[in-house]
Amino acid sequence: MGLSVSQLRAIAQQRDRYQTQLNRLKALGKQTSCIEAAVSSACDTLESGTTSFVIYGEPQSGKTEMMICLTAKMLDDGHRVVVHLLNDSVQLLQQNLDRFQRSKLSPAARNFSDVIDPEYSLSAGYHVIFCKKNASDLTKLNQKLERITDKVIIDDEADFATPNALINKGDVTKINALIKKLISHDGIYIGVTAILAGLDGIYGR
Incomplete structure (x- = not known):
């Protein structure tokens, strides 16, 4: 049985998510x-x-739209799992999640609480996951993603919570350690910030 025109269009959009997002913004006059x-x-x-x-x-400066487009490009380039880390605020997480979902990016972004459900499978397909920089949430997400390789971590407001504030004491903060575990040895970390001071040398692995 052949595919309908709408199904073919949907497949084409999934193969060129980045251009689809750029076209969406241009159609809005941006x-x-x-x-x-x-x-x-x-x-x-x-x-x-x-x-x-x-x-x-x-x-x-349009940071959220940039992150939507960056996520689309990462998916187009074959990265199956893209994780967005946000400040420890339910309101901020929902606000950004709503923006991503309104963009019609495929796959639709999901809250980490949906993903950690035992019934949710990450073994195939593409996934965009939102998680707060909260020790409890990150621990649960790490457990779910421990066997997933080649993850892309996009850290919104990377200057918040992620830097190792104990580096001069020879110790590691809980959030910093959990994010490094999430990235693992083969992941990609992309921080997004409006504050560069104090970030040098913190994220290198």
Whole structure:
């Protein structure tokens, strides 16, 4: 039985999620040059072999739309699991989750609480997961993703909670340790922040 036109269109969109998101923004009359530059730079950095880096963005500069487009590009490039880390705020998580879901990005972004359900399988397909930078939540997510390789971690407001504030004492903060465990030895870490001070050397692995 053949596929319908709508099904064929859906398949095409999944294969070119990034361009679909750019087209969505252009249809809304929004400039995409800065987003395209940021995504292109991130891809160039990854191609150079660097797997842990930070993207700087001015406050209120369209950061969320950039992260939607960056996520789309990561999915297009074959990364099956993209995890978004956010400040420890239910309201902020829901706000960003809503923005992603309204973008019609495929697959739809999911709250980590849905993903840790034993019935939820990560063994196939593509997944976009949102999780707060909270020790309890990160511990549960790590348990769910422990066998998943090649994850992409996009850390919103990377200056919050992620840096190891105990580095000068020879110790490691709980959140920092849990995020490093999430990235593991083969994951990609992309921090997004409007504050660069104090980030150098913290995220390298």
